[in-house]
Amino acid sequence: MPLAIVIAATKSCRAEFHPKAWAGRIQSDRGADPLDKEDMKPSTATNPENGLSQILRLVLRELNLFYSRDVNGVCLLYDLLHSPWLQALLKVYDCLQGFKEKKLVPATTHAQTLSCEVVGILRETPKSPEIQELKQILQDPHFKALLSAHDTVAQKDFEPLLPPLPDNIPESEEAMRIVCLVKNQQPLGATIKRHEMTGDILVARVIHGGLAERSGLLYAGDKLVEVNGVSVEGLDPEQVIHILAMSRGTIMFKVVPVSAPPVNSQKMVYVRAMTEYWPQEDPTIPCMDAGLPFQKGDILQIVDQNDALWWQARKISDLGTCAGLIPSNHLLKRKQREFWWSQSYQPHTGLKSTISISMEEEDDMKIDEKCVEADEETFESEELSEDKEEFVGSGQKFFIAGFRRSMRLCRRKSHLGQMRSRLCGPSAPGAPYEEVVRYQRGPSDRHRLIVLVGPSGVGVNELRRQLIELNPKHFQSAVPHTTRSKKSYEMDGREYHYVSKEAFESLVYSHRMLEYGEYKGHLYGTSVDAVQTVLDEGKICVMDLEPQGIQVARTQELKPYVIFIKPSNMSCMKQSRKNAKIITDYFVDMKFKDEDLQEMEDLAQKMEAQFGQFFDHVIVNDNLQDACAQLLSAVQKAQEEPQWVPAPWVSSDSEC
Ligand SMILES: Nc1ncnc2c1ncn2[C@@H]1O[C@H](COP(=O)(O)OP(=O)(O)OP(=O)(O)O)[C@@H](O)[C@H]1O
Numbered sequence: 043m044p045l046a047i048v049i050a051a052t053k054s055c056r057a058e059f060h061p062k063a064w065a066g067r068i069q070s071d072r073g074a075d076p077l078d079k080e081d082m083k084p085s086t087a088t089n090p091e092n093g094l095s096q097i098l099r100l101v102l103r104e105l106n107l108f109y110s111r112d113v114n115g116v117c118l119l120y121d122l123l124h125s126p127w128l129q130a131l132l133k134v135y136d137c138l139q140g141f142k143e144k145k146l147v148p149a150t151t152h153a154q155t156l157s158c159e160v161v162g163i164l165r166e167t168p169k170s171p172e173i174q175e176l177k178q179i180l181q182d183p184h185f186k187a188l189l190s191a192h193d194t195v196a197q198k199d200f201e202p203l204l205p206p207l208p209d210n211i212p213e214s215e216e217a218m219r220i221v222c223l224v225k226n227q228q229p230l231g232a233t234i235k236r237h238e239m240t241g242d243i244l245v246a247r248v249i250h251g252g253l254a255e256r257s258g259l260l261y262a263g264d265k266l267v268e269v270n271g272v273s274v275e276g277l278d279p280e281q282v283i284h285i286l287a288m289s290r291g292t293i294m295f296k297v298v299p300v301s302a303p304p305v306n307s308q309k310m311v312y313v314r315a316m317t318e319y320w321p322q323e324d325p326t327i328p329c330m331d332a333g334l335p336f337q338k339g340d341i342l343q344i345v346d347q348n349d350a351l352w353w354q355a356r357k358i359s360d361l362g363t364c365a366g367l368i369p370s371n372h373l374l375k376r377k378q379r380e381f382w383w384s385q386s387y388q389p390h391t392g393l394k395s396t397i398s399i400s401m402e403e404e405d406d407m408k409i410d411e412k413c414v415e416a417d418e419e420t421f422e423s424e425e426l427s428e429d430k431e432e433f434v435g436s437g438q439k440f441f442i443a444g445f446r447r448s449m450r451l452c453r454r455k456s457h458l459g460q461m462r463s464r465l466c467g468p469s470a471p472g473a474p475y476e477e478v479v480r481y482q483r484g485p486s487d488r489h490r491l492i493v494l495v496g497p498s499g500v501g502v503n504e505l506r507r508q509l510i511e512l513n514p515k516h517f518q519s520a521v522p523h524t525t526r527s528k529k530s531y532e533m534d535g536r537e538y539h540y541v542s543k544e545a546f547e548s549l550v551y552s553h554r555m556l557e558y559g560e561y562k563g564h565l566y567g568t569s570v571d572a573v574q575t576v577l578d579e580g581k582i583c584v585m586d587l588e589p590q591g592i593q594v595a596r597t598q599e600l601k602p603y604v605i606f607i608k609p610s611n612m613s614c615m616k617q618s619r620k621n622a623k624i625i626t627d628y629f630v631d632m633k634f635k636d637e638d639l640q641e642m643e644d645l646a647q648k649m650e651a652q653f654g655q656f657f658d659h660v661i662v663n664d665n666l667q668d669a670c671a672q673l674l675s676a677v678q679k680a681q682e683e684p685q686w687v688p689a690p691w692v693s694s695d696s697e698c
Contacts, residue, residue: 150196154189161177164177234279245261245262247262249332262300264297268296313342314339314688315655321333334355339656340359352369353367443519443536446538448561483681488580490601494585495586495649508670549569557587604658605676606650606660608663612639618664
């Protein structure tokens with residue numbers, strides 16, 4: 043099994059890596075640059091008119107002539123050359139060129155010594171406020187540090203002093219490579235293993251972005267011969283690690299290079315983690331310290347998939363760091379399956395609380411149903427006035443569909459059903475990683491569907507209503523379907539789409555229902571087409587959904603952006619929900635009890651644990667105004683800024 047060389051390592055490295063070699067490379071790269079030809083001189087510093095940005099101006103002037111004639115491709119080229127970013131880039135390039143050619147020479151390479159001498163002289167001169175101030179400045183630690191940095195640069199003293207290479211390298215060791223690394227606080231970024239047949243100690247893998255990889259001198263497959271002059275022949279990997287851990291300052295490796303260093307030609311892939319992973323809890327990981335922990339929903343950049351079992355990845359929130367080991371798709375799936383089987387055969391003590399909650403809720407429902415008004419018409423009238431479905435905004439009368447009590451209670455019941463089904467056992471694991479790409483909605487593209495998710499009573503509908511009321515011409519709900527008959531004051535397509543049971547079921551069977559459920563013997567649900575209707579009008583469709591409906595909505599056509607509305611802590615909730623009302627089967631709303639708030643918190647935790655990977659954004663609904671402002675900003679970002687979305691939602695030509 044490979045083991046880690048987790049040592050602190052270097053500021054720089056040497057051996058085959060020599061500054062001159064780099065200089066040569068830079069030289070040849072410059073030689074190949076067409077912009078560096080003689081006719082481009084003199085430089086921008088001496089004559090800014092000849093700089094690249096000036097050349098660009100001339101090209102643009104020429105192109106201008108063709109632009110008006112619309113010759114193929116010219117407009118595109120014109121726009122590209124005219125783009126502010128390119129112009130800015132060229133200006134920066136000009137400045138850098140100018141700086142390079144100024145060939146600045148330091149006035150002194152020993153500013154520190156000079157400063158000490160001045161302080162000595164000042165001590166002997168008569169005191170005056172100016173002399174005191176100058177002395178203070180020269181003795182200030184920051185100023186001293188500045189002079190020290192100046193001298194380091196002026197003396198070109200960049201490299202740490204490395205020990206000389208051994209003189210007595212025998213002829214036969216020509217194929218050896220000697221690598222010197224200087225220890226600092228970074229990990230080396232490589233793991234070692236013992237070859238099963240030969241017993242050789244080999245570099246097992248080199249971590250991307252780590253010191254070993256950046257040195258360009260150590261490769262997976264290199265055979266370790268010596269570490270700091272100690273032969274590793276016959277040693278265990280643990281013993282080698284011990285030598286490394288004990289080393290101070292420079293570490294010198296003698297290696298026999300692998301005949302064909304591996305080339306990583308793989309495309310960089312980005313994935314969303316659909317599960318969590320903790321290397322500390324995984325005894326099978328080749329090197330625990332090299333592991334990358336992640337949580338559901340994290341976006342990972344996969345940089346190396348060469349190993350079928352262990353990939354190398356970075357979190358996009360931390361791209362500057364070196365990569366870490368994560369289980370490959372195949373391995374993580376296997377681990378999930380094993381875990382699932384082990385869970386499935388255990389009694390589900392952990393779900394006990396869910397059972398009791400569900401049973402209590404079910405009982406509550408039964409009592410509620412008994413108390414329900416016999417006259418449905420009265421009940422619905424109450425619903426109409428109470429849910430403020432009509433309002434006047436900017437002098438116009440607006441109707442907001444999708445807030446009806448029956449629809450919401452039906453949704454809640456379907457959620458209970460879902461909780462009950464979970465009692466049969468945890469659901470089988472899905473794919474552990476989902477490939478994602480950056481997606482930026484184009485100006486002519488339809489808006490993304492905004493889905494609000496949250497535990498019952500947290501304020502999903504309140505926030506949705508407030509958002510729509512802010513700008514009803516821009517934000518809208520989808521009109522739900524129902525199989526119940528239309529009331530005298532209702533209009534088909536306004537409160538609901540009234541359809542027959544057969545028509546409703548046909549929508550369900552053809553997968554055109556995002557969610558649906560039954561309430562008092564009638565079916566209620568929201569269809570994909572109802573959402574499409576809103577989107578086709580150029581509006582932003584805002585809907586609330588039970589979390590188990592998210593996966594159904596996650597399609598290329600709707601590209602939903604999912605916002606989780608989360609309760610804040612109990613004490614804040616008690617305070618902010620003093621006058622809030624919970625929606626029940628009674629036609630009078632009830633105040634929140636402590637148990638309701640506790641249940642909301644528990645449910646929120648369960649939702650996050652089970653569906654957190656689908657949440658694009660989380661809003662804590664404490665202060666209503668703040669939450670509403672956050673919602674508005676999140677919705678705007680979802681429509682106007684690039685976001686990570688599943689790769690199949692985007693064809694390659696519209697990626698950004
Ligand atoms: N931040 C808040 N501060 C105070 N009261 C709030 C806040 N958010 C929501 N409320 C109130 O809480 C109550 C429940 O909110 P809402 O009806 O939006 O719940 P919900 O999440 O839609 O759940 P359900 O659909 O099960 O009713 C309402 O009276 C609402 O006005």
